[in-house]
Amino acid sequence: MGHKIPLDIVSGFLGAGKTTLILKMLKERKGNEKIFILENEYGKAGIDGSLLSGNKAEIKEIYSGCICCSLKGEFTQVLKQAISSIKPGRILIEPTGIGKLSEILQIVQQPCFHGTIVTDHVITVVDVHEVHNYLKNFGEFYKDQIYHAKIIVLSKTQEFPYPKIQEIVNLIREHNSTAKIVTSPWDQLDIQEILQEDKPYEKLSKNEDVISPKKLNYTRKQPASSRTCHHHSGADIFDNVSWKGLRVFSISSLNAVLSAVSTGQYGKILRAKGIVAGKKEWIHFEYVNGQWKCSTTEPLKLGQAVFIGQNLLSEKLLELVEGANAKSC
């Protein structure tokens, strides 16, 4: 690789598990190279940046709809600046879930980066529970993310029956016949096993989870949407509502908010996440398609949350999060 900086991309749809995988990569990495992480968040809350901080990495967040044409300039500038001022040993990009992987690849492979960056791992995280749903409803983004990946890591396979995983692998193979597909639960896997690309068609030792594309007779067709950029971004299709405030939540008041959100009366909310003040400790919540979990976390100066979906009723949603008597900024 000479003196070029290796660059990894961890893409994947909303709530797939990108940040979780990046945290694993940071924790289990060997060596002490300086890492620069570029986070592209949809919505104004920098939740992922907060979660990733404290891992000896420099983090920069770009808030936007997605890394699309309009953002190309800002993204390029941020990368150039990081290369010259931080001089990282490795760069890691987490695009927004509603971005196209092809667009990120176009940006990092521009001639201006030929001398400084080399693309290393191109990963897409795929939530096994949502493959059918997202292929059907958000195919334009979803297929692009799958098609351009070199490594596809299935997430949330822990309680998923093996035949169903196999079915999902076959479905993915229709859109990418060559990527390595990792199906073992992450907690049982060493990160090096996930990142190792040298033998893409070999069965992983712990699971029969890589299918040889030769056995399947698929032609690898490039999705029409990925050939050119149509200036059509996820931001046109999805809405987001961001909240910042000082409301103090109890676990039950937070559950009440998320439960109300899951009914659909505030719009179709696919993803929400936040770090909010709790009665004793701060609470971090993660909501993906009607399911959520909460844990305690480090305090922030201000609570923040973001809701992503379609046809969101912003004002009603903000009222719900603020609560009747809560103060917020």
Ligand SMILES: Nc1nc2c(ncn2[C@@H]2O[C@H](COP(=O)(O)OP(=O)(O)OP(=O)(O)O)[C@@H](O)[C@H]2O)c(=O)[nH]1
């Ligand atoms: N059980 C299980 N949960 C997972 C796994 N991976 C991620 N999660 C959970 O899924 C939720 C979303 O994970 P994130 O890592 O924040 O997903 P993301 O892709 O970064 O999401 P965005 O912020 O929408 O881009 C969190 O609650 C994670 O703990 C997995 O392999 N198994």
